[in-house]
Amino acid sequence: MKKKILVGSLFLVLFALLVGCGSKSEEKKLTIGATPVPHAELLNLIKDDLAKEGITLEVKEFTDYVQPNIAVSNGDLDANFFQHLPYLENFCKEQNIELASIATIHVEPLGLFSKKYTSLDQLPDGARIAVPNDPTNEGRALLLLQAHDLITLSETASLEGTVNDITSNPRNFEFSELEAAQLPRILDDFDGAIINGNYALEADLSPAEDALLVEGAESPYANIIAVKKGDEKREDLAKLVEVLQSEKVEKYILDNYKGGVLPAFSK
16 A cells, blocks of 8 residues: 555656646747847836746847847847847848848937037037947938938948048038947047937937937838847747737837837837
8 A cells, every 4th residue: 555655656746747847848938139228128028928928038138239149140049139120231241140130119210419519500510420330320320411411422322331422521520430339428529429329318318309410200220120040930039029019019119218219110
């Protein structure tokens, strides 16, 4: 009798262990790389929503535009959320890696900021202006200035235009090309700087309220979810996109970023 009880107890223990192992194997985890504002904030906002779908979301924060793509390519991240498509395409070409976009989430209007002047009219001739030095964001910054007739770019300049493509500069602006993340920190040293929306927000600068010039909501530079090529149809990533493109996230963006971030989807 004691043997039967012992065998039965061992069976129950083994059964419990097997069930536990099975449940763990069914658990899903997504590790997403993101810059802090607004990307990591939006991801943290949806953690509970994904948990209800059986997906644990881990958000790893980055403060640069290089490592998140390398980490996805190496398989250290399932996806990243920090960049627009022109940047991704240029990065993949330069680094010879294959990543793909699976969704657009929001636009961060790029703007011209100044600590010394409060309007474009006050900006003096010969003003020193800093712009991002990565190919797509520098071209984007110069296109913003051209759209307001402050400079003219050559007809052959593309989205990856640089200061060397400027053919007309009637106000003799002096341009310095610097890493995008540094621009808010050096703003005091320049008459103005064209800053990406996420870095502006981190520095408590509102593109809608503080910028002398700002991109409109029609900007084609929507921020995307990037994954390793071949992962585009993964169900867990599709669920991530579904939750990010929700009314909850849309409302949060509109209520919290005061025009510094705009939804690139509608529900």
